[in-house]
Each structure stands twice: as structure tokens, then as C-alpha cells.
Amino acid sequence: MTVPLLLADDYYLIAHDDVTGASRCGEGRAGLGLAGALLGELVLFGAIDIDRRNIVILDAPAPGDPLARALLEELVRNDDVTSVPDWLQYLGQRAHKQVVQRLLHAGHVRATEVRRLLQTRTVYVPTDMNVAAWSAARLANALSKDEALSVPDTVLSGLVVATELEMEVFQYASPDVGRHLRRLLAGLPPALRALLSETEAAVGDAVLRHRR
Structure with missing residues (x-):
């Protein structure tokens, strides 16, 4: 049985080459994108809301996905820290590893060792190039035809x-x-629009820091 891809899985496959597994935008930007996607999953699950740049934990059933559930539990344990920018920075340092583990468990990527300049590193190569490429292809295809996107795919496009x-x-x-x-993004619920805005701001700040 094929395990469906969640928002952060889709974003990971877009942010990495569908043949080699290499990052397409640098691990810093990709990490922030994955962090935004993981928080976006919790919004989509109805577990959190975002109000004035702050995370609000809602009274709702825990998500069925283990990673989403673990993140929600972490937010609950640290409920004195509600700032979306702070959580994006924090999660951006670890989201890559967490999402990779979910993709490995689902069989969507495999670990491969690559040796360059006397150094060996691990990259995660898609097990099915067509599945990996589909995440980006369906967005481009639907938008080119002026078609509607699902809410998750609209958020994915925003990321x-x-x-x-x-x-x-x-x-x-x-x-x-x-x-x-832009029309589709404007129609998103306020929490998701706020999350995308904060993610874009975090990426902009990271780029500026890198150039200094």
C-alpha cells in the first residue's frame, strides 16, 4: 500500500533533485521551508492556529502521523514559546532529518553514500523518480491550466x-x-497565509545574513 505524502514530504521532494537527491536551494532555505511545511501540517490537521505571529494550540484530536504528533507534543511542552519566527528557526535546524526519516520509513527515498574530494556524505535518492517529480509537476500543470488547487497544494505552492x-x-x-x-494564496485561511508570510520573511532574513 502506498503511503500518501504529507505537505513536508512533498516540499522535500520539490526542494531536492528527483534523480540525485541533491538540494536545489541550499539546506538553509530548504530547512526553513520544511519547518514551515511541518507547522502547516498541524494547521491542516486542525491542531494549531496562528494569530498575530503566534501559535495557538487547539483542542483537537492528536494527528495520526507520528512526526506531526511528536511536533504537537513539543509545542505543548513548550507552550511558553509561541512565536512562529522562533519555531521556524528552531525547526529549520532539524526538519531535514525528521522529514527524511519519514520518507525513508515510507520507502520514498533511500540512503546513498557519495564520495567527493576525499569526503563521504549521505544523500537521499528518490526510489521512484516519477513519484518524486510529480510533486512539482502537478503544481505547474494545474497552475498553467488556471485550475484550482487543493488547500495543501496551494500551501505547497506558497512554500x-x-x-x-x-x-x-x-x-x-x-x-x-x-x-x-496569487489569487489562490489570497483565498487561503488566515493562519496559512500568516505561516507563508513568516516563512518567506525567515528566508529573506537568512539570505541577508549570509550576504553580510
């Missing part, structure tokens, strides 16, 4: 923009993709 991956995903799409996507 692509927030982490400056548009050229990777939309390079062969219609020139009107941006206008259509």
Missing part, C-alpha cells in the same frame, strides 16, 4: 515561492502562473 524555488517548479509553466497563484 515554493517563499523559498525561491519558482524557477525549478514553474520554469515551463504559463507566464500567467504568478497571477493565478
Whole structure:
């Protein structure tokens, strides 16, 4: 049985090459994108809300996904820290490893050792190139046709923009993709719009720090 991809899984596959597994935007930006995606999963599960840049934990059943449930439990344990920017920075340092483990468990990637310049490192190569490529392809295809996207795919598209991956995903799409996507993003619930805005701001801050 195929395990469905959640938001952070989809984003990981977009942010990494569908053949080699190499990062397409640098691990810093990808980490923030994954952090935004993990928080986005909790919003989509109905476990949290976002109000004025702060996380609000809702009275709802725990998510069925183990990673989402573990993150929610961490938010509950640290309920004195509610700032979305703070959680993005914190999760951005560890989200890569966490999402990789979920993808490994589901069989969507496999660990491969690569040796370069006398150093060996581990990369995570998609087990099915078509599955890996589909995450980006379905967004570009739907937006090119001016079609509606599901809420998760609209958020996924917003994360692509927030982490400056548009050229990777939309390079062969219609020139009107941006206008259509802006309409879809404007229709998202406030919590998801706020999360995308905070993720984009965190990426911008990271880029500025890197250039100094």
C-alpha cells in the first residue's frame, strides 16, 4: 500500500533533485521551508492556529502521523514559546532529518553514500523518480491550466515561492502562473497565509545574513 505524502514530504521532494537527491536551494532555505511545511501540517490537521505571529494550540484530536504528533507534543511542552519566527528557526535546524526519516520509513527515498574530494556524505535518492517529480509537476500543470488547487497544494505552492524555488517548479509553466497563484494564496485561511508570510520573511532574513 502506498503511503500518501504529507505537505513536508512533498516540499522535500520539490526542494531536492528527483534523480540525485541533491538540494536545489541550499539546506538553509530548504530547512526553513520544511519547518514551515511541518507547522502547516498541524494547521491542516486542525491542531494549531496562528494569530498575530503566534501559535495557538487547539483542542483537537492528536494527528495520526507520528512526526506531526511528536511536533504537537513539543509545542505543548513548550507552550511558553509561541512565536512562529522562533519555531521556524528552531525547526529549520532539524526538519531535514525528521522529514527524511519519514520518507525513508515510507520507502520514498533511500540512503546513498557519495564520495567527493576525499569526503563521504549521505544523500537521499528518490526510489521512484516519477513519484518524486510529480510533486512539482502537478503544481505547474494545474497552475498553467488556471485550475484550482487543493488547500495543501496551494500551501505547497506558497512554500515554493517563499523559498525561491519558482524557477525549478514553474520554469515551463504559463507566464500567467504568478497571477493565478496569487489569487489562490489570497483565498487561503488566515493562519496559512500568516505561516507563508513568516516563512518567506525567515528566508529573506537568512539570505541577508549570509550576504553580510
